[in-house]
Amino acid sequence: MWMESSVRSGASKFKQLRHFTALTLLALGLAACAGAPLRPAQKTVGTAQPLATLVVATPDADHDVMAQLLAGEMALSHTDLKTASDHYGKAMALSNDPEVAERAAGLAIAVRDDAAAQRALDRWQALGAKPAGMAQARAELALNHGDADEARRQLELLTASGDKDAWRQFGRVLVGARDQAQAARLLEALATPQRLPGEAQAWLAMSELGDKFGRHAYAMQIADAAVQRFKSAETYAWAAQMKFKDGDRAGARLLLQKALAKAPKNTQLRLAYAGLLSQAGDYTGASRLLEQGPQNADTYAMRAGLAARDKNDKALAALYQEMQKAPPDVRTASAYLLGQLAEMQHRDAEALAWYEQVGDDDAHAFDADLHSAMLLHSQGKRADAHQMLEQMQMSYLDQPAQLRQAWQLDAELYLREQNYAKAEAAFSHALQVVPDDPGLLYNRGLTYADAGQIDLAVQDFQHLLKIKPGDVDASNALGYTLADANRDLPEAERLISVARAAKPDDPAIADSWGWLQYRMGNLDQAAQTLRGAWLARKDADVGVHLGEVLWKQGHTQDAQRVFDEVRKLDPHSSSLQQTLKRLHP
Template sequence: MALGLAACAGAPLHSTVKAAAPAQPLAQLVVATPDADHDVLAQLLAGEMALTRTDLKAAAGRYDKAMALSNDPKVAERAAGLAIAVHDDEAARRALARWQALGAKPAAIAQARAQLALDVGDTAEARRQLEILVGSSDKDAWRQFGRVLVGARDQAQAGRLLEALATPQRLPADAQAWLAMSELGDRLGRHAYAVQIATAAMQRFQTAETYTWAAQMKFKDGDRAGAAALLQKALVKEPQNTRLRLAYAGMLGQAGDYAAASKLLAQGPQNADTYAMRAGLAAHLHDDKALAALYRQLQNAPTEVREHSAYLLGQLAEMQNKPAEALAWYDQVGDDDAHAFDADLRSAIILHGQGKRSDAHALLEQLQLAYLDQPEPLRQAWQADAELYLTEQNYAKAEAAFSRALQVVPDDPGLLYGRGLAYAEGGQVDQAVQDFERLLKLKPGDVDASNALGYTLADANRDLPEATRLISAARAAKPDDPAIADSWGWLQYRLGHLDQAVQTLRGAWLARKDADVGVHLGEVLWQQGHRQDAQRVFDEVRKLDPHNDNLQQALKRLHP
């Protein structure tokens, strides 16, 4: 032993050959990774990604594969719904069978099978499944029944099933279900059925909602007195119901009884909707006192109501000739508000009216960028920009803005008319005539276009017979319109009928103190030799519009 220990002591401390380390247990495992076609999670993710792209067909295919790999009934349910949506009947039957095998609820599977039957036109099977659905104890059975029918490809088929199954004898003791079936019947073109169910629901439940819906049915049939009587009964049931008061007021407003509608809405609780309708009714009645009172009331309304009524407050402030307050209210309209664009548009117009032209145009340019992918707001922003340039007598920029808008909405009548005016005022007569003639082709006999083209020709002193024909037609349509009278008077001047020109222009000037009409009257008076009268008219024009370009041009012609 001593010799052995001695030998060990004389050996080197580290061997030159290392012993192999024992294998770790995890290193010996081989993990099987399924390919994408057999990976349920991969199929589900791919299906959801397809849904985000609204690619229903691709999503249906992915869920079909996922369903075969999964024991989750929700996956099979989703697969069935998608297959039905893309009208893949074979895949739908496969998914429904899988879903049922995994334990689908009877009502849910009946709903899906009814949808499939309707999709393939099998009325008998659809009815059988719908009877199973409404005969189940599921609390949402009638709601699901309505969903099946409202989504049917054949609305006539859906209407027949509705009448056959949703009868007063079968409907549950739930007023909402009756109202839903009546509304569905009206939507599916089964108005007689809708009235029948509405009347039966009103007689059975006698709630404010059933009275209100029955009233709407009567109003739709032209029985305004009957509708009003039912709405009064509804109000007795729920006198503070804001939605009910709005519905009744809306019905009165449609009948033209704005005063009664206003009186009804003025009573009881107020919210943003009641204030908005009251303002609309007051505007119809041209009741400035009521509009002013509404503005004061809204300013003192609860914060939530004011926040939801910021755009209305801005409108009311404008009506009260309070532009600074209007701007402040429009500034409070949120970006997610339905009136956000309108608030910015009105703000630009107010800024321009305050002399802040660059700010106004800058705001409109921002709107054009913000709504670049929305043609209608984009058109409105360009048109507003162009019209502001017109008021500035910057005709080149006005024409450019109108032309940009016409690229978005070709042949828009309002844009063609505006660009024609810009061309005419800018001295580009040929282009103006072309736009007005194009407009008259789109809207034959249009009064404003006829007057504009006639005036443009008269002002350019060319084709006066055609100008006479056009303006005569406009005068016949609107005999009391000062703008058309101005065109006629200027045409008479071009024809050399000075006395008739003065008579017509003086009438137009007295009817509306428009600067351009005054310039025309003054020039004709000057040519008649009535220079003091002409000078008095020119002085009035300067007060109205100190920088009027037409006045400057007229004075140059008269004082060469």
């Protein structure tokens, strides 16, 4: 930003002092030695060589400018502004350098030590302060006191000083003001089109500052005036942003078109315009715009997002091929996206290779590792997948959201292996990170049920219903678990009825109801309900339930046909295997 993100807070403003180098500090310290009070030289005893009698007197710490500056630096490194201000005040009294006085003034103003600030300002002025710098400091001091009239007078002096950084300093003063409403009034009064300089960046900075202060009308006025005066790409782009914020999408698009006409190769402008087209539903136009001109990681990311939203697999495949030919730095910055594109095309080995290139400092590093673990598991490298997740669980101990995901994925992978004990343990670890998380409780309850630990499953589902009374999925899960265990069938009926009323067309709930009817001995109703659920969604468990009911009705050939279909859907269905053992003892 033109104002370098404007003025920071007092603590961060002085946290690190870059102005004085070690050589500057040394020069200031040596220059101060000549006029500072000295320690008395010690007497020598006996005859000595001439050089041996030479004693270099050194000032004590209170009169050593070098010591005061270093002590001030040490205090700043610990964000101790008050101590730093005290040391710089002492250094200022010992030094004739105006920059020391300037720093002392800034620190005193930051800690609201008015007396010290006034002494430092007087000293700085006596040493030849620049008018712009002095006006800035006095304006800050006035705003600290809430003296708007004095602040305005000093800000007028600042902006009329002719200093090349005057308007930048003006913005810093206002951003750092404690009373933002007062600062906003000063902005509107002083940063007018009649007073602003012939530099587009200053106009844009004042408009942005007005928007930050909540003075949208003022921000829009300055943005429009900047367009009329400069007619540059940057002024068109900022005015477009203001129009969009005001709800005028058509006006924003028109201004962005003009901005692009001025700077057709500007990537950020193309991205902004494509974003507007996308929000208007013109995905094709947005994609076409982004395909033109220079490409970088951001354009590729938006193009991929648009193609995915449009479900255009052909475009995604073409984009993957194009990105592989991009410059190395773009490929490196886009490694996670390349991994996703490869994974979508079932190029698992390539996807793994791309995910491995995602740097630790990349925002997608965690997600890349999650995807890698899933791909390793799908390739049959189960131990490698769990080892990777174990490493992630150690790496993200201090980040609960990521830690929870790592444990949850570990649990889900163990479920695929039907290793229920380890799946339960992983879900329990995740619940230690996020206690009473509804999703985790639900999944652990299902895991307990699959493992035959019905009491624990019921306990989790009941606890979930206390957290979310009437939750449809939890009601259905608990009702089904009770029905499948052939216990407390009236309660199971009540729970599944609640779920059916909320989602009458849900095949999973219909399966629960049909299985409950089977347990209650209502075979015809069970068969009818389960057949409807099976036709609605060819799910292996629904098919197994329907086949068993048909078998019990004596329709063995129909049952066998359903079982054959289930075997095609899930050749390793444990539910089918257990059912067939029961039916063929």
